[in-house]
Amino acid sequence: xxIAERKPFEEITEMIKGYKNILNVxxxxxxxxxLAGGQKEVNQLNAELxxxxxxxxIDSFVIERQCNYDFFVDLDEKAPKYDAIxxxxxxxxxxxxxxxxTSIPVFPALNTVFCGVDRNVGWFEENCRTCGECVLGxxxxxxxxxxxxxxxxxxxxxxxxIDGSCEVDPDTPCAxxxxxxxxxxxxxxxxxxxxxxxxxxxxxxxxVLIQEDYKARYAE
Amino acid sequence: MxxxxxxxxxxxxxxxxxxxxxxxxxxxxxxxxxxxxxxLKGNVDxxxxxxxxxxxxxxxxxxxxxxxxxxxxxxxYQMVCRxxxxxAMQSDxxxxxxxxxxxxxxxxxxxQQFGDxxxxxxxxxxxxxxxxxxxxxxxxxxxxxxxxxxxxxPEMFIGxxxxxxxxxxxxxVHRLAKKVAAGADFVxxxxxxxxERMREWVHQANDMGLTEKVYILAxxxxxxxxxxxxxxxxxxxxxxxxxxxIKRLQGVEKKKAADEGIKIACEQIAEFKETxxxxxxxxxxxxxxxKVPEIAERANMLPRPxx
Ligand code: SF4
Ligand code: SF4
Numbered sequence: 001x002x003i004a005e006r007k008p009f010e011e012i013t014e015m016i017k018g019y020k021n022i023l024n025v026x027x028x029x030x031x032x033x034x035l036a037g038g039q040k041e042v043n044q045l046n047a048e049l050x051x052x053x054x055x056x057x058i059d060s061f062v063i064e065r066q067c068n069y070d071f072f073v074d075l076d077e078k079a080p081k082y083d084a085i086x087x088x089x090x091x092x093x094x095x096x097x098x099x100x101x102t103s104i105p106v107f108p109a110l111n112t113v114f115c116g117v118d119r120n121v122g123w124f125e126e127n128c129r130t131c132g133e134c135v136l137g138x139x140x141x142x143x144x145x146x147x148x149x150x151x152x153x154x155x156x157x158x159x160x161x162i163d164g165s166c167e168v169d170p171d172t173p174c175a176x177x178x179x180x181x182x183x184x185x186x187x188x189x190x191x192x193x194x195x196x197x198x199x200x201x202x203x204x205x206x207x208v209l210i211q212e213d214y215k216a217r218y219a220e
Numbered sequence: 221m222x223x224x225x226x227x228x229x230x231x232x233x234x235x236x237x238x239x240x241x242x243x244x245x246x247x248x249x250x251x252x253x254x255x256x257x258x259x260l261k262g263n264v265d266x267x268x269x270x271x272x273x274x275x276x277x278x279x280x281x282x283x284x285x286x287x288x289x290x291x292x293x294x295x296x297y298q299m300v301c302r303x304x305x306x307x308a309m310q311s312d313x314x315x316x317x318x319x320x321x322x323x324x325x326x327x328x329x330x331x332q333q334f335g336d337x338x339x340x341x342x343x344x345x346x347x348x349x350x351x352x353x354x355x356x357x358x359x360x361x362x363x364x365x366x367x368x369x370x371x372x373x374p375e376m377f378i379g380x381x382x383x384x385x386x387x388x389x390x391x392x393v394h395r396l397a398k399k400v401a402a403g404a405d406f407v408x409x410x411x412x413x414x415x416e417r418m419r420e421w422v423h424q425a426n427d428m429g430l431t432e433k434v435y436i437l438a439x440x441x442x443x444x445x446x447x448x449x450x451x452x453x454x455x456x457x458x459x460x461x462x463x464x465x466i467k468r469l470q471g472v473e474k475k476k477a478a479d480e481g482i483k484i485a486c487e488q489i490a491e492f493k494e495t496x497x498x499x500x501x502x503x504x505x506x507x508x509x510x511k512v513p514e515i516a517e518r519a520n521m522l523p524r525p526x527x
Pocket of ligand 2: 147148157161166174
């Protein structure tokens with residue numbers, strides 16, 4: 001899931017300064033689940049904004065997902081009535097809204113932070129940097145790109161602490177120590193004996209993916 | 221001969237190598253390098269020029285290496301993966317070689333979070349093991365990583381670092397094996413204080429036949445004081461400082477602690493000289509370059525072989 005958090009209040013008020021009639025659009029997808037941009041958070045932000053500026057007219061509207069136009073039907077009717085839109089989706093959703101209504105300024109109310117998991121209620125951890133060539137099969141299900149501070153593929157580096165924590169933070173376990181230990185437990189250390197060659201990074205330009213079964217459909 | 225560097229000649233002739241280290245200045249003034257070089261000249265076989273160590277911005281290690289060359293000390297050009305991508309690294313290797321640099325040391329690099337620009341974007345496009353293989357490919361196959369042919373291959377003596385102490389200990393010798401497989405010609409270890417661990421690691425390397433393929437230079441840092449020993453134990457990631465070192469330094473009068481530190485270093489050097497699988501010592505006196513002549517003398521490392 002995509003994890004996001006609300007921008008500082010001052011940054012939001014600065015962005016929307018001068019706009020009097022705003023629609024704050026929440027998202028029922030990831031940002032709702034990570035407690036950053038669902039109905040509750042939209043209402044809360046709007047309450048804070050009107051408290052700060054009594055003149056402001058700001059409405060709320062939550063759609064199921066801002067990353068798929070199938071869910072935009074109702075929003076299409078509402079959006080043109082406002083002079084600005086605030087989006088509480090992830091950066092991808094904000095862009096999709098902005099692309100849909102190009103004549104209306106669209107502002108992000110959230111910072112999109114990472115792709116991760118829920119460790120507990122309201123506690124999220126980054127687990128994947130969407131590198132495009134997953135190596136988890138060889139690394140015991142522990143991502144070296146995300147969890148190693150240097151993102152190295154032939155770890156651990158020379159900085160690992162004596163107690164097995166990462167050089168950058170004594171409270172964070174060294175990803176490569178964890179990889180080694182789990183592979184040992186599974187009897188699969190041979191997976192990391194060979195030198196992993198320099199990787200062919202794929203996340204340098206915008207990626208577009210069409211699943212195999214749909215390629216014919218979009219061929220032209 | 222792969223490179224014809226002085227270090228390579230000393231090692232292949234079967235001598236016990238003795239190398240030093242210099243950090244570049246935090247500014248454009250090269251005077252400090254020249255001063256330090258004067259202490260090293262004739263007392264070491266070559267000297268490392270560190271690359272923005274601890275992620276503090278300094279003069280580039282290539283430029284620093286060239287100053288060492290001018291001063292008559294063979295440089296070992298350190299290159300970290302933190303600050304450059306594969307394009308810049310290959311390009312720098314060519315430039316360094318063209319200007320007479322013959323040794324290169326491939327490192328991951330201390331994380332940028334430690335330095336004076338903690339919000340810099342770390343590059344880590346390739347890692348230190350991969351960097352070794354890239355330079356080897358350039359040297360031995362005469363091609364770039366991307367496959368194109370070089371107009372003139374950089375004949376570098378390729379170095380790597382090793383930490384015999386960090387976790388997971390059982391894996392450390394395998395990481396050395398990976399560096400050897402990638403093409404490392406010599407290895408310089410982290411500062412060694414825990415001699416027991418070091419012996420065990422070298423023993424493992426001997427058993428795996430690694431020391432027949434790579435020259436291991438053991439890292440030695442003389443302690444200047446009890447405070448320094450405690451600081452290194454508690455604050456420098458990856459350092460393993462056993463209590464006996466601290467106790468020995470505490471056991472002498474305060475103003476004699478530095479001398480005791482040198483004594484410990486000399487004892488370590490003497491042991492390494494007799495250790496099968498250790499081909500030399502890499503001396504890293506932290507801001508103590510002026511002591512190198514004395515340490516070299518007391519450790520019986522002089523005169524340095526001329527080959
Ligand atoms: S290797 Fe890591 S960053 Fe790459 S896809 Fe797998 S989990 Fe994601
Ligand atoms: S200590 Fe481990 S996790 Fe941290 S940078 Fe080094 S290899 Fe990566």
